[in-house]
Amino acid sequence: MTYDAMRHFADSWGLLGMTILFLAFVAWPFRKGARRRNEEAANMIFKEDEHG
Template sequence: MDTYTAMRSFADSWALLAMTLFFIGVVVFAFRPGSRKQADHAARIPLKDD
């Protein structure tokens, strides 16, 4: 088995699963309860006067 075939096989199976799980985790993290307050606070940081 050459390197290309091995990498392609990995990308078609486990890497795709890992990327999908990562994406789902990011979406759940972004839309979790209570995250709006933190996001609003972070959005106002550049506009603060020190």
């Protein structure tokens, strides 16, 4: 694969793929079943350490 072919792929399909991946990462915390897990992660630093 030549440099020009890789550049063409990155400019077209690579950009589309990275955009879809970015949107999936942004939407993942807002899915329906994630509220409890996100709240636990947010409050984890306030819990007492039981192991000393």
